[in-house]
Amino acid sequence: MAAWSDLTNDVLEYITSFLTFPDHCRFGAVCKNWRSVSKSRRYPPAPQLPWLVLEEEKETRKRKFYSLSDAKHYSIEIPELHGRYICGSSHGWLFAVDIKITGILINPFTREFFELPPFPPFCEDVDVNTLIEKVPSDYMGGPRDYTFEEMQTTIVAKAILSHDPKERSDFTAMIMFGEMNTPAFWRPGDLCWTVVDGQQGSSYDIIYFKGNFYVLSPVNVLYVVDFEPEPKLRVVGPQIEVYGNGLEQYLIDFDGNLLLIERFCGLDEGNLITNGFNVIEPNLEENILYEWYDIDGYALFVGRNSSIFVNASHFPTCKKNGIYFTHITKSKYACHDFGVYDMTDKKISKLYSFEVFPPPVVLPVWLTPSTW
Structure with a gap:
């Protein structure tokens, strides 16, 4: 029987296409050559069960995850997520908000990330002196003032991507923000988020489907996002009775x-x-x-x-x-x-x-x- 160290790279690359995510990580930790092979994209990866992204451990500040495939918890050191609130995931990437109401888009396992501009309507850094500083109620559209700590966990209800940033550099990020879950989008190179007009009431959900973003309203209306000539929502499809x-x-x-x-x-x-x-x-x-x-x-x-x-x-x-x-x-x-x-x-x-x-x-x- 041949030694594992004698296996050629093409054989090793084929083996990785059958591995679960935890086993794929263990494979890459064996040696430098296997780590290089583990990053190969020659074969599509094996189907993976989703993980649950959990809280940050207070003592170690490691981020906790739960794997459905092996029913285990994993604690992983990801400094970029320290103190950040997770508000969405898409294509294996996480949206994370810090106390200054700015965000990052990050692959937590490769630690590649994009800096995101402050969420609407801020287009400059927020000066946070203390966590009890109040934000005017008209910012969130609600009846009371909000602390920045509260805003960190409520400002973005959901965030998604049109494509995996590793697959396409011209991806679009879409969020639902504020009390009304208003849709807004950002593309690499943009200095601010762009708010999409035409919303009636708040929003329930957003999705990227067959080349378009769709927004679902609680008034049972499905919208498609038209980007040209100006971003706005247009009603499509049947009215949905709930x-x-x-x-x-x-x-x-x-x-x-x-x-x-x-x-x-x-x-x-x-x-x-x-x-x-x-x-x-x-x-x-x-x-x-x-x-x-x-x-x-x-x-x-x-x-x-x-x-x-x-x-x-x-x-x-x-x-x-x-x-x-x-x-x-x-x-x-x-x-x-x-x-x-x-x-x-x-x-x-x-x-x-x-x-x-x-x-x-x-x-x-x-x-x-x-x-x-």
């Missing part, structure tokens, strides 16, 4: 199908909990709605992340026809409500003890890990 109390909605690209995930919530002894989900396909061409009763054995992951779906049959620990959810609501109870909904038997189960999330500081975020 029911229930405490409802949230998510848009997801399911293998080329635009799906709307309706999440039904209610109060149980003062705690906000999830009761169930509906899956609807708004057909933009025929202007009608289709209800889905299963998702062909796949699994969906919804929350503050860009849409994620995986073939559950590839992962023994993944539930087929399952909707894995975290919370994006700015409620002190929100961190306690996450798990997986089985579309087959319509039951909800917990992933594991939720006591690892200290409310209301941290909301877990789904992330597809990548070092490629």
